[in-house]
Amino acid sequence: MKEDLVFLCLGSNLGRREWQIDRAISALRGNGLKIVRCSSLYETQPVGIEEQPYFLNVVLAAKTALEARKLLAVCKQIEQTLGRKESKLRFGPRTIDIDILLYKGLVIEEANLVIPHPLMSKRRFVLVPLVEIAPMVKDPRHKRTYREILAQVNNTRRVTKLKAKEF
Numbered sequence: 001m002k003e004d005l006v007f008l009c010l011g012s013n014l015g016r017r018e019w020q021i022d023r024a025i026s027a028l029r030g031n032g033l034k035i036v037r038c039s040s041l042y043e044t045q046p047v048g049i050e051e052q053p054y055f056l057n058v059v060l061a062a063k064t065a066l067e068a069r070k071l072l073a074v075c076k077q078i079e080q081t082l083g084r085k086e087s088k089l090r091f092g093p094r095t096i097d098i099d100i101l102l103y104k105g106l107v108i109e110e111a112n113l114v115i116p117h118p119l120m121s122k123r124r125f126v127l128v129p130l131v132e133i134a135p136m137v138k139d140p141r142h143k144r145t146y147r148e149i150l151a152q153v154n155n156t157r158r159v160t161k162l163k164a165k166e167f
């Protein structure tokens with residue numbers, strides 16, 4: 001994988017979960033992203049608040065000319081269009097969640113935008129699908145592959161591969 005790619009994680013645990021993810025992927029395509037790889041669909045155990053439905057997650061690799069802040073704005077707008085409500089409850093249930101994991105191999109630290117995503121190296125529901133599509137991509141800070149990072153994650157949260165995802 002080239003470093004000119006961006007990687008996004010999509011998740012849903014409310015309503016028609018796979019349909020929400022499909023709609024988000026279509027909306028991303030219509031807003032300046034060319035999807036080049038998509039992980040399988042995974043059902044994952046919630047993190048943080050455990051008393052909520054399981055999530056469906058995928059990781060996408062895409063090419064885009066959008067700068068990072070504009071990409072974040074596109075992701076937030078798609079979430080809102082697909083019914084995501086703002087909540088003070090962090091890590092709670094949601095119709096759709098779109099996180100920017102990696103952006104063109106850069107490290108970005110701005111208000112409301114930190115890339116690589118600050119929690120991704122601890123989350124199997126992100127790392128497992130990321131490693132499926134891009135096992136040799138390296139963390140731009142630590143220069144280790146995400147496959148190496150995944151091998152060291154020590155948690156037992158369920159991440160179950162359901163099926164290959166068409167994109």
